[in-house]
Structure formats: structure tokens, C-alpha cells
Amino acid sequence: MTLKLGVPSKGRLMEQSFDWFTERGLTLARTGSAREYAGAVEGVDGVELVLLSASEIPRELAAGRIHLGVTGSDLVRESLPDWAASVAELAPMGFGNADLILAVPVTWVDVETLDDLDAAAAAFRARHGFRLRIATKYHRLVREHLRAHGVADYQLVDSQGATEGTIRNLTAEAVADITTTGETLRANHLKILQGAPIHRSQATLFASRIALWGPASAALKQLAHKLDLALPDGFLPNR
Numbered sequence: 001m002t003l004k005l006g007v008p009s010k011g012r013l014m015e016q017s018f019d020w021f022t023e024r025g026l027t028l029a030r031t032g033s034a035r036e037y038a039g040a041v042e043g044v045d046g047v048e049l050v051l052l053s054a055s056e057i058p059r060e061l062a063a064g065r066i067h068l069g070v071t072g073s074d075l076v077r078e079s080l081p082d083w084a085a086s087v088a089e090l091a092p093m094g095f096g097n098a099d100l101i102l103a104v105p106v107t108w109v110d111v112e113t114l115d116d117l118d119a120a121a122a123a124f125r126a127r128h129g130f131r132l133r134i135a136t137k138y139h140r141l142v143r144e145h146l147r148a149h150g151v152a153d154y155q156l157v158d159s160q161g162a163t164e165g166t167i168r169n170l171t172a173e174a175v176a177d178i179t180t181t182g183e184t185l186r187a188n189h190l191k192i193l194q195g196a197p198i199h200r201s202q203a204t205l206f207a208s209r210i211a212l213w214g215p216a217s218a219a220l221k222q223l224a225h226k227l228d229l230a231l232p233d234g235f236l237p238n239r
């Protein structure tokens with residue numbers, strides 16, 4: 001059996017993943033037409049390239065259908081309950097950087113911190129009779145972060161895209177989304193709450209703790225050597 005390596009199937013994440021492996025002596029290439037999701041790996045025997053949506057790679061790792069996968073650390077933490085039990089982080093890859101942050105309208109002059117947001121949320125509920133709405137697709141990470149900081153008087157509304165527009169559209173009062181340059185926030189007259197981001201994400205090479213490694217162990221050892229990866233202690237049981 002081959003070692004299955006999942007890599008994002010399009011866009012910058014795909015190109016930068018290919019470059020990252022190429023720089024380390026492993027050639028990944030799409031095969032077939034531009035729209036065909038097939039690929040090849042050269043440089044190590046017994047490795048098969050699986051092209052997948054970045055957001056599906058966490059689930060495939062947790063199901064053990066791929067052995068290794070490249071995706072954003074935000075997507076793994078958001079998609080997998082107890083993520084560290086399902087996957088191991090083998091290497092941060094230094095691209096795909098994005099911060100998951102909370103932002104409010106710049107006109108909210110009294111709200112700069114999470115404590116301010118907590119106070120504003122209580123006042124909002126008293127005034128409007130419903131909880132302040134935070135639009136996001138990162139439900140798990142936002143809930144955990146707000147719980148850890150003692151903020152409770154809010155509700156999440158789901159937004160799978162164009163999240164910064166929800167405030168203008170009056171479907172939310174605040175947003176939690178990823179930002180890289182901050183341009184989308186600025187264009188929508190939003191400011192980031194002070195303090196550490198909810199998560200600092202980057203593209204990361206993950207290994208499945210669920211996949212059957214037995215027959216793929218030899219390829220993993222070769223890969224680890226070539227990519228100079230340190231495998232977590234006891235990662236390769238004789239399964």
C-alpha cells in the first residue's frame with residue numbers, strides 16, 4: 001500500500017505546497033488536464049498524491065483515508081474535535097499565514113478589548129432584547145476563545161464567506177474571520193480587538209494518527225529523512 005499525501009487542489013495553497021516539497025527534493029505535479037484532480041510524486045517511492053479541497057483535508061486525515069496532509073492549522077483546529085488526538089503536526093510550512101481575529105465597527109469607540117466587548121454585549125442585550133451577533137465560519141474556535149475569556153452574552157451567526165459584509169447587511173454586529181493584509185477589514189470600516197488573535201494560522205504538514213501506517217511506514221521514514229522531519233515519539237507503532 002502507498003502512503004497517501006493530501007495537498008490542496010487549487011490556488012496559492014496548492015502552488016506554495018508544491019514549491020515547498022520541490023525545494024526539499026520531492027517533485028509534486030498535477031497530471032492530466034488542468035481540471036483533472038490527479039497528481040504524481042517523484043523523489044520517494046510509494047507516495048501517492050491526493051488533491052483535495054483544503055477544508056476537506058482535516059476530515060480525511062481524521063478518517064485515516066490519507067496518511068499525510070497539507071492544510072491550514074486553523075482548518076484542523078476548527079474541523080476536528082480534540083484535533084491533537086487525530087493528527088500530529090509534522091512541520092509548519094511558512095506560508096498561508098492568516099490570523100483569526102474578532103473585529104467590530106470602527107465607530108464603536110468604547111470597544112477596544114474583549115472586556116469591552118463583554119460589556120457592550122451585555123448593554124446590547126438589555127437594549128435590544130437579543131444577544132449581540134458575531135458572524136463567523138469558525139464556530140468552535142470562537143466559542144472556545146470567548147469561553148476562555150469569560151464572554152458569554154453573544155450568539156454566533158454562520159457566515160461561510162464575505163463575512164465582513166454582514167455588519168453592513170445588518171445580520172451581525174461583530175465578525176470573527178481570518179485576515180492577512182487587513183485590507184478587507186479596513187474596506188468594511190472594521191477594527192480588530194486588541195490582544196492576541198484567536199489563532200495564528202499557517203499551512204502545516206499534518207500526519208494522521210488514525211490511518212493504518214504499517215505498509216506506509218517505509219515511505220514515511222524516507223519522507224521524514226528527505227524533508228528533515230522529526231516524527232513525534234512513538235508515532236509509528238507497528239500497525
Ligand SMILES: Nc1ncnc2c1ncn2[C@@H]1O[C@H](COP(=O)(O)OP(=O)(O)OP(=O)(O)O)[C@@H](O)[C@H]1O
Pocket residue numbers: 008010011013053054055056071072073074075096097098178179180201
Ligand atoms: N487571505 C486569505 N484568505 C483566505 N484563506 C487564507 C488566506 N490566507 C491564508 N488562508 C488560509 O487558506 C486556507 C483556506 O484555503 P482555501 O480557501 O483554498 O480552502 P477551501 O475553503 O477548501 O476552499 P474551497 O472550499 O473553495 O476549495 C485556510 O487555512 C486559511 O487560513
Ligand SMILES: O=P(O)(O)OC[C@H]1O[C@H](OP(=O)(O)OP(=O)(O)O)[C@H](O)[C@@H]1O
Pocket residue numbers: 160161162163164177178179180181182183184185
Ligand atoms: O486581510 P485580507 O488580506 O484582506 O484577507 C482576508 C479576507 O480573505 C478571506 O476571504 P476570501 O478571499 O477567501 O473570501 P471569502 O470571504 O469568500 O472567504 C477572508 O475571509 C477575508 O475576507
